[in-house]
Amino acid sequence: MSERILVIKLGALGDMVQAIGPFQAIRAHHLDAHLTLLTTAPFEGLARDLDIFDEIWLDRRPRWWQFGRIAALRNRLLAAGFRRVYDLQTSDRSGFYFRLWPPGGRPEWSGIAAGCSHPHANPDRDSMHTLDRQAEQLELAGIPHVPPPDLRPLRHDIRHFAVGPDAVLLVPGGAAHRPGKRWPAASYAKLARLLAADGLRPVVLGSVAEQKLAHEICADCPAALDLSGQTDLGDIVGLAQAARGAVGNDTGPMHLIAAAGCPSVVLFSAESDPSLCAPRGRKVTVLGRPALSSLEVAEVGMGLDAIKR
Incomplete structure (x- = not known):
């Protein structure tokens, strides 16, 4: 046995x-x-x-x-x-x-x-x-090596989403009971407009509970694709591996996106410590402010540009 x-x-x-x-x-x-x-x-x-x-x-x-x-x-x-x-x-x-x-x-x-x-x-x-x-x-305990995670078993076919090769994932949600961990929706909307002006496709991800937030961003940027409430974890892995980059709050899906190898900018407020829990992956940049409302869209855009190179 x-x-x-x-x-x-x-x-x-x-x-x-x-x-x-x-x-x-x-x-x-x-x-x-x-x-x-x-x-x-x-x-x-x-x-x-x-x-x-x-x-x-x-x-x-x-x-x-x-x-x-x-x-x-x-x-x-x-x-x-x-x-x-x-x-x-x-x-x-x-x-x-x-x-x-x-x-x-x-x-x-x-x-x-x-x-x-x-x-x-x-x-x-x-x-x-x-x-x-x-x-x-x-x-x-006798296990000398822990490899980076292999997410291939999780990946789903994402062709039906038709996101195209220039997608940039936006993850504006997070724990509802910790709103201080969220960058304002208006800032995500402004970033989405800047991305669209550069010929990129903003793709907004989120749970069913976060659809109102996604709708607000997409209403302000009609070029954005709203996939809130439509993706499971395997879809997120597939989208991350196909995307040009991602921007999101300190929330679970960003860990998955970064681990999938997608160049990622992750936003931290004083409510969590990136030295203890920041997502890790091939290209990850952490931007932090005590209050995320003070984080400028231009700085987030520059961070994304840097890791996409």
Whole structure:
């Protein structure tokens, strides 16, 4: 029987994208193992499309008073017979899951849970970029190399969108509860007009919940193509690999776009620290202001011009 390995990564989207390289490194290291991912429902499809894991478990995030659900999770973990666990979430929740095993029967564990067999004990880990932190954690567990993510399994055919060869992706959305992470829609609209004047095709991406924002930009720039609410993650990868460049806020899709190799300008406010979590890829420029409303369109345009060369 093949050994059983558990990987824990619960979200969010940007974090999941930045874990793809580590996922692939774990699979390469445990080539013949039965690999299980514990994640949350929004990322089940992404995990399946990666074609890395033999099994995907969904974490229902039981609360501390939901004793029945905790007991069911504990029984499932113990019955699975995992030899090793890679905790890439390294949160209080995943640390609690470590304690669901009895002290004498715990699997090998890579993470930060007290008493685990392969601790990431670097006292500066919280000041490291997510990708560097995960790579060091895996190196300490015996996986010496984490490659850049291979997104080919995710890519969808995007010919039906008919975006053309001169597309520039715009990602004006982000977490609704953190509006300070968004560059103003009016600024995106002005940038779209400048791109169109240069013979480029602005293509606005966003979720269904962000369609109003996309409509506002496209109303101000009729040359822009509004794909809000029409793309899934595989479409975004395909569009990114075909586009001339991309501009967007610090949000999950920009991690995917940058990782796909698209020259990207990513905008950061004081609400997040790019040294810890900025998207990485072949050509990525980070522009930041304490308040994004003070970031000039001309500077963003210059940043895009520089990385497209």
